[in-house]
Amino acid sequence: MQKRMISDSYRKYILYALVLSGIIIMITMPDVVIGFLFESVHLFFEVLFIVFEWIESTLDHLVEHLFETELHETQTIVFYIMVVIVLLPLYYLSRMLLRLFFRLKEALPDAWAQYKIRVTLYWQGLSLTGKIKWILITMGTIYLASFLFM
Numbered sequence: 001m002q003k004r005m006i007s008d009s010y011r012k013y014i015l016y017a018l019v020l021s022g023i024i025i026m027i028t029m030p031d032v033v034i035g036f037l038f039e040s041v042h043l044f045f046e047v048l049f050i051v052f053e054w055i056e057s058t059l060d061h062l063v064e065h066l067f068e069t070e071l072h073e074t075q076t077i078v079f080y081i082m083v084v085i086v087l088l089p090l091y092y093l094s095r096m097l098l099r100l101f102f103r104l105k106e107a108l109p110d111a112w113a114q115y116k117i118r119v120t121l122y123w124q125g126l127s128l129t130g131k132i133k134w135i136l137i138t139m140g141t142i143y144l145a146s147f148l149f150m
Contacts, residue, residue, distance in 0.1 A: 030147040056082065 006014075026033050059078045063069060069077065126134070 026144060030144070034147060 056078060059081055060074055063077050063081075064074045067073075067077070123131070
């Protein structure tokens with residue numbers, strides 16, 4: 001059997017259709033979309049909490065059976081184990097973010113200056129109709145974004 005490949009232009013049409021469908025849905029029923037997003041975030045944190053409780057309970061049983069400790073001692077040991085489990089990744093994340101910050105601090109001024117030049121030249125090259133389109137698109141985006149804060 002020969003494998004069918006979707007052409008790149010067809011993929012673009014599919015992507016544009018999906019984006020357009022999303023925009024239309026957001027314009028026609030923003031309350032439903034925002035409600036769905038909030039419920040999805042709530043579900044994520046609910047699952048995160050259940051996983052946390054499962055890990056804590058598992059550690060409680062392991063420590064209690066391995067070290068034959070009482071309730072208070074078990075809770076103390078599990079607390080410090082969980083603190084270490086949380087703080088080690090945070091420590092490595094902070095080191096990584098610090099390196100990224102210094103790298104960006106060196107590269108950002110040049111990139112920002114080049115970006116401003118490109119945007120200025122693009123804006124000056126637009127016709128009056130193009131400038132009006134950009135302003136209307138920006139105003140529409142701000143209008144749709146305002147639904148998030150109502």
